[in-house]
Amino acid sequence: MxxxxxxxxxxxxxxxxxxxxxxxxxxxxxxxxxxxxxxxGGKVNSISEGPYRFDTGPxxxxxxxxxxxxxxxAPGDIRRLFNPLRLDSICKYYFADGKIFNAPSDPDDFIESFSKLTGEDSGRIKKYLDRVHELYELTAPVFIFGNFHRRQELFQPGNLKVLFNLYKLNPFSSMHAYNRRSFSKKNIVQLFDRYATYNGSSPYKAPATLNVIAHLEHNMGAWFPExxxxxxxxxxxxxxxxxxxxxxxxxxxxxxxxxxxxxxxxxxxxxxxxxxxxxxxxxxxxxxxxxxxxxxxxAGSRKQNLSSSAIIYYWGMNSDASDLELHNIFFASDYKKEFNCIFKEKDMHDDPTVYVFISSKIVKQDAPEGKSNWFVMVNAPHDSGQDWNELVMRTKKNILLKLGKRLGYEVNDMIEQEFIIAPPELEKNTLSTGGALYGNSSNSPTAAFNRxxxxxxxxxxxxxxxxxxxxxxxxxxxxxxxxxxxxxxxxxxxxxxx
Ligand SMILES: Cc1cc2nc3c(=O)[nH]c(=O)nc-3n(C[C@H](O)[C@H](O)[C@H](O)COP(=O)(O)OP(=O)(O)OC[C@H]3O[C@@H](n4cnc5c(N)ncnc54)[C@H](O)[C@@H]3O)c2cc1C
Missing domain, CATH: 3.50.50.60 (FAD/NAD(P)-binding domain)
Known part of the structure; x- marks a missing residue:
């Protein structure tokens, strides 16, 4: 070849x-x-710690x-290494008001069960999912798959539809403002606001166009490789x-x-x-x-702000965590304050949104029988000289407190193995400036154009x-x-x- x-x-x-x-x-x-x-692999890597294996990044x-x-x-033996499985549950959400929602992957089930839990009108949820679908069809050929930095490609006939429909993208409204207009219940606004973090941004700053991310999981499906x-x-x-x-x-x-x-x-x-x-x-x-x-x-790229980073605690746990799913989110009670802390104060919020990912739910050999591997991640500011030892310790205390309250048991007692990655290590491992997970944030309507x-x-x-x-x-x-x-x-x- x-x-x-x-x-x-x-x-x-x-x-x-x-x-x-x-x-x-x-x-x-x-x-x-x-x-x-x-x-x-860069960020898509793997670490083994004792009998536990962890995916380090995504x-x-x-x-x-x-x-x-x-x-x-590719030859069959290589192709077979990657076998994506469609998940039945996208994520198990723990909201600050005590409600728990195991979000089904099937869109109709999602609409029906979330409407039942929150009291939100199911028609509104359906309309929202249809709307983000339409947004994807309109934007993806230009903003994801297109090479719009070449003028001749941007102005080709297939893209004119997007250019004439730019107003539909809501670039001057934030994701959160659009979501708040779309729904009457706080929990559902927070669930859809979360998608801003899929590219390291704040829903209070990122343009409503980025609500398109929800389409990928809710209409096209959440997957995990076998x-x-x-x-x-x-x-x-x-x-x-x-x-x-x-x-x-x-x-x-x-x-x-x-x-x-x-x-x-x-x-x-x-x-x-x-x-x-x-x-x-x-x-x-x-x-x-x-x-x-x-x-x-x-000049455009020089003006860009970095995306968020993360602190990740990789815990080998002496329990199979039967109450948890592959993906679990424990939301902050004040989401706005959390993003303000990350992007403005460049600090860790004391009540952070905690993401717990357990690959051993699907990849059984990632933990010994009866045990599980927890990847516990909280969003963090990119490194700009903060005292990360102090932030890592303080945040761990806050996470343990939060998980203990919601799960009803002492999580700390289950930890057998631990290692931690904070923004400076992320930078050292992958040379990503400040340990930013996603390069630049999308915290402005012009971010896509300045990339x-x-x-x-x-x-x-x-x-x-x-x-x-x-x-x-x-x-x-x-x-x-x-x-x-x-x-x-x-x-x-x-x-x-x-
Ligand atoms: C904790 C975490 C969670 C994430 N979660 C998700 C997720 O759930 N879903 C998702 O889709 N994405 C997620 N991402 C983002 C995703 O991982 C990245 O966007 C993607 O993997 C970046 O790939 P890349 O091609 O930019 O290369 P990178 O992964 O950034 O790798 C760059 C490589 O280049 C090497 N390199 C750089 N400069 C040099 C040099 N001068 N000489 C030699 N080598 C060099 C580095 O060592 C590194 O190995 C996550 C990222 C992290 C860190």
């Missing part, structure tokens, strides 16, 4: 890097991936067909290797080499590696700050994939960015027929 003509050096083996490697190798390019860590999977598409021509989230990395990595992609691990890329207005390759581990094309899956701030110090980032393009306007041969560039963070969007990179490279260099 490999050619020996056009060489591409890829910086980073996160999902954007792996997907770009697969796509370019399939087009006949010679591809090398440089990764500072000892293995692939836990919620939507649009699994995007991974399947990439693997469509072998855990890391099976996505595993399958893509093995397929890339099968296609002849070369991986160079434990090797930091310190420079992108340029000559005039073209890239010439990279310097990695002190050695020069020439190439016509460089694809960066590295955080875009890191690229301009460290790898390309003589070139200024575009860095998938190509460089200043340097021929330089392309960008991954969560810090268009269309944004999260697994489906990173994979979409790799597809745009492929089409940009093919436009410029064509298929390599060697």
């Amino acid at each position: 490999t050619s020996n003509n056009i060489t591409t050096n890829i910086i980073g083996s996160g999902l954007g890097g792996l997907a770009s490697a697969i796509r370019l190798a399939k087009q006949g390019y010679r591809v090398r991936v440089f990764e500072k860590n000892g293995g692939p 836990s919620l999977l939507t649009l699994p067909e995007m991974v399947k598409d990439l693997l469509a021509e 072998n855990g989230m890391f099976s996505i990395t595993d399958a893509l990595y093995r397929y890339a290797r099968h296609l002849g992609v070369e991986f160079i691990f434990d090797t930091y890329v310190s420079r992108i080499m340029t000559e005039g207005r073209e890239v010439k390759g990279i310097i990695a581990g002190g050695k020069e590696y020439n190439s016509d094309i460089v694809v960066s899956d590295s955080d875009v701030f890191h690229v301009y700050g460290k790898l390309l110090p003589c070139i200024k980032a575009p 860095h393009a998938n190509f460089s306007r200043k340097l021929k041969g330089l392309y960008f994939t991954g969560g810090s560039v268009h269309p944004g963070g999260g697994i489906p969007l990173c994979l979409a960015s790799a597809k745009i990179v492929e089409s940009e490279i093919l436009r410029e260099y064509g298929k390599d027929e060697h």
Whole structure:
């Protein structure tokens, strides 16, 4: 499959890097991936602690067909590594008023049971789900799958419908304002507001257009891979290797080499590696700050604010947690205060929303029999020099108090193994500035437009994939960015027929 003509050096083996490697190798390019860590995956990684295994980063999977598409021509043994299962329950919600709601994945069941629990009119919920569906159909071709940084693509006939219907996107209303207008009950507003956190933003700031995220889970389905989230990395990595992609691990890329207005390759581990094309899956701030110090980032991307980060407690528990589901949320009583704390005060809220993800509910070998592996995450500000030791300890106390009250038992007594990741470790592990989970936040109506393009306007041969560039963070969007990179490279260099 490999050619020996056009060489591409890829910086980073996160999902954007792996997907770009697969796509370019399939087009006949010679591809090398440089990764500072000892293995692939970036944020989509796996850690074992004693008898427990944990997915370290993402836990919620939507649009699994995007991974399947990439693997469509892979050998059967590689394709079978990734087997997404459609969940019956999206998430078990614990609201601050004491109500508990195990949200069914089937939209009609969801509408009926949530209406029963909250007293919200079922017609309103149905109308909302239809509306976010319509919003997705309208926006996805441009804002997720489209390359709107190229004017000729933005103004192609298929997109005119979106441009004429821009008013329907409600870009100047916040997600929360729109949700509050849509519903009369606080709990349902909070449930839909939560989707702002799927790209590290605040529902009080992010434009109502982003309510489209709810469509993915509620109309298209929530999924989980049979072998855990890391099976996505595993399958893509093995397929890339099968296609002849070369991986160079434990090797930091310190420079992108340029000559005039073209890239010439990279310097990695002190050695020069020439190439016509460089694809960066590295955080875009890191690229301009460290790898390309003589070139200024575009003004729009310089103005962007970072997304939220997280503190994650990985707990091996001596109980099977039969009262909990795969995904569980314990909501803050004052959601607005929590987001204010994260984005304005850059502090941890004392009554945080707590997310508990237990992969051993599906992947039985992730914990010994009768036990379970808890990934307990709270949203946090990105690192800007806070005292993380103090914040981690204070937050743990608050989490234990909250879980103890809601679950009715002493959670602390169940912890057998523990390790913790806070924003500085997230940055150290993946070089994401400030430990931001999703690159930039979407806390303004112009955020989507200011996100860095998938190509460089200043340097021929330089392309960008991954969560810090268009269309944004999260697994489906990173994979979409790799597809745009492929089409940009093919436009410029064509298929390599060697
Ligand atoms: C805790 C957490 C929870 C999340 N939850 C979800 C979720 O539920 N659902 C979802 O869809 N998304 C979620 N996300 C977001 C999702 O994980 C990311 O958007 C996505 O994985 C980012 O992929 P990427 O291609 O940007 O690469 P990254 O994962 O950021 O990896 C980049 C890689 O490049 C390497 N690298 C960077 N610079 C260099 C260099 N100079 N030299 C060598 N190597 C370099 C890094 O070491 C790293 O391995 C979550 C993220 C985190 C951290």
